[in-house]
Amino acid sequence: MNLSKVKQLSLKQQAFESIKNAIIDQTIVPGQILFERQLSEMLGISRTPVRESIPLLEMEGWVTSVPRKGTFVCDISEKDVEEVIQIRRAIEVLVVELLIPVISDSEIENIEKLYGTQAELTEDKNKFILTDKDFHIYLAELSGNRRLAQLMGTLSDQLRWFGVRALNTPNRNEQTLKEHALLINAIKNRDVERAKQAVLNHIEHTRDAIVKNLKIIKICQKGGGLENPY
Template identity: 30%
Template structure:
């Protein structure tokens, strides 16, 4: 009989990577800022090896930019970066929405409706709205079940959190976003694939306008 070795606990560098992710998303480490490795090692009580492994992980995710002989910096998104990310999200998620409209079970549509109903109660709670909004979009992708699409969108959404001008920061945008979600849900419930795709594209186009300074 072959004995299976016990699973190893999550590697230290993965724990460090998650800690840094949360510091980046919480703006404790601002976009464009230099990452002081010695200071972080002292704060976390670790050597530089797991920290550097963690930084490599975050660099692959796009959250950190490594500069030759200058060290690691929190990635700062340019206006072009934001525009291109929104355009890709619009393409990927609108196609997914069309497929969900055509193929999702009644139970799966009910799950999306439940998330939407949470949004309806959170329009005055920005952080909660952010979290539920992301869960809604990611659940839509899970239902569609194209793992490559899920991976790309998850990476894009992670990097989008670096945007200083997040679309939902703009005054009045939460209410507008909620109205757009309402229309998207209605299209999904009607099994109207064409309308669902169009409404998701418009949702991202409006998000881009709100996220781009001067527009």
């Protein structure tokens, strides 16, 4: 049996991850044009891996190339939101159904510690969202269904991207913490139906916050407040 040697993450993959994360946290904003030279200087690498990372970003829907104009950062559409929310409802309801019969007291304490960490990060949107991702993935892991946890991991980049937008809505971080607290309380009481309702309410409120932000941006674009490159 011949196996290829394990290699460090390629420069192309490093460029891909760095640019993707900058798009997710809005360091690179929707509609912004990507310039290879600028990105290569910021990342401290040559232009070749940056150029090679663009098709990967486009394949995953983070950027779009417009002939004779350049490569632009994509924005979130309401259709994107609806599709991901539909998947998230199905996954997270199943998560609480599976985890409540098997969760231990020590695991509940770990959930509460994650909640406490997130509660201290309300002034840092990006860290708040990263901890939110950890919170939901940890619940999926506690379900005991490995594939379910993998699905949550696959969705995590999209959820972070959407989550940053949701937090642009006033008081959304405080509301998120209240919704998490209700979910944790239902889990502590081993109340499956209440936990399912809590997670569905949380998802719907998140959806509403994202869509509200998207509508505000559309109004700004129509009024000339934001430039749309498309």
